Amino acid sequence: MSSKLHGLVWEACAFKGLIISEIAVMARLADFSNDEGVSWPAVTTIQRQIGAKSENTVRSAIKKLQAKGWLKKQERRVGGKNNSNVYKLNVDMLERAAAEAKIFYATPREQSKSDASEFEGSKFEGSNSDASNNGSVPPQI
Template identity: 35%
Template sequence: MSTIIMSQCWPLQSLSVTQKAVLISLADQANDDGVCWPAIGTIAKRCCMSERAVRTAMDHLEAVGLLSRERRFNSSNVYSVTPSKFDVSAAGTKAKRKAKKSGAAPGAGGAADAGGAPNAPGAAPDAGGPARGAGLEVRPVPPNRHITPIEPSEEPSVPALAAPLSKAALEAQMQEACKQTWAAYRTAYRLRHGVDPVRNAKVNTNVRDLVKRLGREEAPQVAGWFLGVNEQYAVKRMHDLGVLLAGAEAYRTQWATGRQVTTTSAQHTDQTQSNLSAADEAKALLRKGRAGNAG
């Protein structure tokens, strides 16, 4: 990028938004002599416009002396950005030519205007009726202003994908999740048992493994909830973290559904299932006996 060329291009006026964007893009890629050779497609992507709009803007820049092109076969063209050769009068002349080509001179109206434009101030009204646009102020287009419509980009912009996290970033996230899990477990442990839980290398490993199995979001919540479990085995082991880790997925399900499975409820469920199985067997024997009697 040449700061010299860029500083000379920014103050230039009498250019449309499209033309100025293409000019600044070329200046950004030029050396101190104003020379660059980007592809049309590259300029289009940088300026968020179609290649056709880029070519139209470059034609205008060349016409007013801001750009010269050296066309090459099977290669990118070489461009020279020349802000010192900018001819403002040429930009105004080109605008006038385009206005005449559209059917009316800049700032004038008339019967030849296909859209029924209002007459210019002071002009006679159309025959057979009052002046169209009476009472409205009609301002002529400045002769040095060139308007080029901005065409939409042919290729929709695609949001850039987030770069994968580094090992250091992943480890930092794991460490933070472990701290939150231990803090939740320790706070709930103090409320339940009145003392701090023991923390050693084995406990640290259990906390890390718990985060791996339940995830960074749920591990702290399940660890704090676990101290409210009244299961006989967990209470007997004083809610040791190893008990939580051994049944991590089952405890997580109880936490998510709001149902605690105690020893009594488990025995009741098992007895209910046994009773249902015995009833099914009795019904099967009864149906078999009836079928034998009918035969």
């Protein structure tokens, strides 16, 4: 498991506009990966662990991630049987995107036009009841 890659995924992927299913798949692949971004979990494993409704959700996310350049997939067959694919996360892309995100979020933003200091405090003055009532009478408004 690469905690380095896991952190990069969370820092970079949403910032770059990936949707939640893509981010979840990237995070699981990062969890399975070594520091070079290589892993080979089964699609069914990813599906089960991210709570996807179907394997197609995972396959679709992987296909989109490939098209966007976030990962490469190598299909494997051993002795005429399918094995789990090998995935290689684009570590350079993750590092660049995470660095961009950190700079973006560290840069002070223009203050909102509805600054909180413009709002007055509550007009409620507390209970109008006599203090000797010990709270037995509801406050009069």
